[in-house]
Amino acid sequence: MEKEFKLMKGNEAIAEAAIRAGADAFYGYPITPQTEVMEYLMEVDAEKRTGMVVLQAESEVSAINMVYGAAATGHRVLTSSSSPGISLMSEAISYLAGAELPCLLINVSRGGPGLGTIQPSQADYFQTVKGGGHGDYKLLTLAPSSVQEMADFIAEGFDLAFKYRNPVMILSDGALGQMMEKIILPEQRPRMSEYPDWATNGTPEGKERRFVTSLNLLPQQHEMVNIRLQEKYRAMEAEEVRYEMIECEDAEYIIVAFGIIARIAQKSIELARAKGHKIGLFRPISLYPFPMKEITTLAENSRVKGFMSVELNAGQMVEDIRLAVEGRKPVGFFGRLGGMVPTPEEIENALYKEFNL
Amino acid sequence: MEAKDIIKPENLVYQKSRLMSDATFNFCPGCGHGVVVRTIAEVIEEMGIEHDVIGISPVGCSVFLYDFYKFDVVEAAHGRACAVATGIKRVIPEKYVFTYQGDGDLAAIGTAETMHACNRGENIVIVFINNGIYGMTGGQMAPTTLEGMKTTTCPRGRDVKTMGYPLNITPLLAQLDGVHYVTRQAVHTPANVRKLKKALRQAFENQRDKKGTSIVEVVSNCNSGWGLSPKAANDWMVENMFKKYPLGDMKVDGKVVMDMNLPR
Numbered sequence: 345m346e347k348e349f350k351l352m353k354g355n356e357a358i359a360e361a362a363i364r365a366g367a368d369a370f371y372g373y374p375i376t377p378q379t380e381v382m383e384y385l386m387e388v389d390a391e392k393r394t395g396m397v398v399l400q401a402e403s404e405v406s407a408i409n410m411v412y413g414a415a416a417t418g419h420r421v422l423t424s425s426s427s428p429g430i431s432l433m434s435e436a437i438s439y440l441a442g443a444e445l446p447c448l449l450i451n452v453s454r455g456g457p458g459l460g461t462i463q464p465s466q467a468d469y470f471q472t473v474k475g476g477g478h479g480d481y482k483l484l485t486l487a488p489s490s491v492q493e494m495a496d497f498i499a500e501g502f503d504l505a506f507k508y509r510n511p512v513m514i515l516s517d518g519a520l521g522q523m524m525e526k527i528i529l530p531e532q533r534p535r536m537s538e539y540p541d542w543a544t545n546g547t548p549e550g551k552e553r554r555f556v557t558s559l560n561l562l563p564q565q566h567e568m569v570n571i572r573l574q575e576k577y578r579a580m581e582a583e584e585v586r587y588e589m590i591e592c593e594d595a596e597y598i599i600v601a602f603g604i605i606a607r608i609a610q611k612s613i614e615l616a617r618a619k620g621h622k623i624g625l626f627r628p629i630s631l632y633p634f635p636m637k638e639i640t641t642l643a644e645n646s647r648v649k650g651f652m653s654v655e656l657n658a659g660q661m662v663e664d665i666r667l668a669v670e671g672r673k674p675v676g677f678f679g680r681l682g683g684m685v686p687t688p689e690e691i692e693n694a695l696y697k698e699f700n701l
Numbered sequence: 702m703e704a705k706d707i708i709k710p711e712n713l714v715y716q717k718s719r720l721m722s723d724a725t726f727n728f729c730p731g732c733g734h735g736v737v738v739r740t741i742a743e744v745i746e747e748m749g750i751e752h753d754v755i756g757i758s759p760v761g762c763s764v765f766l767y768d769f770y771k772f773d774v775v776e777a778a779h780g781r782a783c784a785v786a787t788g789i790k791r792v793i794p795e796k797y798v799f800t801y802q803g804d805g806d807l808a809a810i811g812t813a814e815t816m817h818a819c820n821r822g823e824n825i826v827i828v829f830i831n832n833g834i835y836g837m838t839g840g841q842m843a844p845t846t847l848e849g850m851k852t853t854t855c856p857r858g859r860d861v862k863t864m865g866y867p868l869n870i871t872p873l874l875a876q877l878d879g880v881h882y883v884t885r886q887a888v889h890t891p892a893n894v895r896k897l898k899k900a901l902r903q904a905f906e907n908q909r910d911k912k913g914t915s916i917v918e919v920v921s922n923c924n925s926g927w928g929l930s931p932k933a934a935n936d937w938m939v940e941n942m943f944k945k946y947p948l949g950d951m952k953v954d955g956k957v958v959m960d961m962n963l964p965r
Contacts (some may be wrong), residue, residue, distance in 0.1 A: 369788070369791060397791045397792055399787070399791060401787075402814070402816075402817035405784070405813075405814075406781070406787075406813065407784075409777065409784035409785050409788065409814070410784050410785070410788030411788060412778075412788060413775065413777075413784070413785035413786060413788025413789040414788040414789060414791070414792045415788075416775045416785070416789065417789055417792055417793055419793075421792070435778060436778055439777075439778050544755055544773040544774065544775050544789075545755065545773070545789075545793055546753045546755060546772075546773055546796045547772055547773050553770070553771050553773050553774075555767035555775070555776070556776060557775075557776035558776070559764060
């Protein structure tokens, strides 16, 4: 089949990819900088194209609970929002994880705390990979660093969500949502025609009825549920780690960065290498599960002298890098806050300063 | 007639719906919940739609609905039943979806979800239990708690100057164009139970005929929360609750049919 190319905004790519992934429903609420997702779905008439339901809810709270309902019926459902909206959704995200319902969540994140700014930020790293809502749960989290990946992670995200019966989060940012790049459009997949056995979509004749809940009043029972959830998370950690290594083969210093900032850091290592410094880039693609072992292996390599985490926040992922490095090598940090994005030269200079190069 | 004759099938005058499980109700003896729960099951059984129905049980005394029914049930977060129902109904519009919500759930924490689902005319059935108190958490003030009524969070009685007025929410919902049917019933006498059953049947038939939102409010008791015996609780309900929340149809076939004592 001939490939289809298109110049698109990241937010538009999410929407187009959702239609093409055979999504059954999108429930959302407008918030900058991700508003184009629902606008695009309405504009191209997703409902006419595939029968996909697109509905504007009265709040993020309502949108995510609509997601919960559709997910309970075994349908492919997604929502997208930005940082303050994700905070509002966090209650239901915990319920989704507790009730083991698959769905796709997208955070086109912006600077916080509070109303913050509409400019790009990665300050929701902790919220996404360490919890966000209440209870011991994990969101399988993918971090795209291009408009192409914004599109590609949609179908992949749905598949992972159904594989593990768990919500999947795509953690992007305002820059990726707003910037335009040429992408290869994913192929159109059919919508689902059969639904999982656990789905509460009306008990078929002769079958046991189903129910969806995250409630267990007996602690003995609820501990078993939690143990099962933890086993599932261990399986994700064994199976779903995704990352990219750029020029790490001979690298003495390694920049670790995810999402949009990894794109900028790629230029930084180019600049540094032109001056004779052996710098590599390690890009975690799955933020949970985090590529722990891979970073540990790099830290154990005698050639590698240090790491520097570059983030659009005050230093969040750097804590996971330090857990992986376990003190074997120095781990530095450079970040810009509140919606500011560093230039490649700023990152380059921060690296020289950190390691006296 | 001897016992061996009484138990013969031809002498059977009443049995629980086959859509009810054998689980023990968690409702207090004398509470109206159990009657409403089984009446819903009877209507679904009589309509023969048990393979096409999904119930939503949010937080409150309604939360264990999935234990009692032998059809599909989804438990929802506190207040979110109408949003969850919307999410379900929109992807499987050919199925029957109903919510079962208390006054705290529907008229306090879930007011926005309720109001907007009704305003969109979601083709669902909302069963609303109004007993003027938070039963599950042990008897705190509800939005529907009457003026002067004592609860654990208004132990000297609800003072409307600082705690707000009893929220008479169904007449407000009845005014929304998306809402097709609103009725207020009770279950303290056999005659009222029969009326409730008729109302529930009407509501599910409205959904079958794609009419929009149908709301069946049941003014009920909470003898534990009110600190009264079942009989005294029912008497108190008739005396006080029915004054603020009078029984009857508010909207039929999309037309407001009665001035339901709109909040002043």
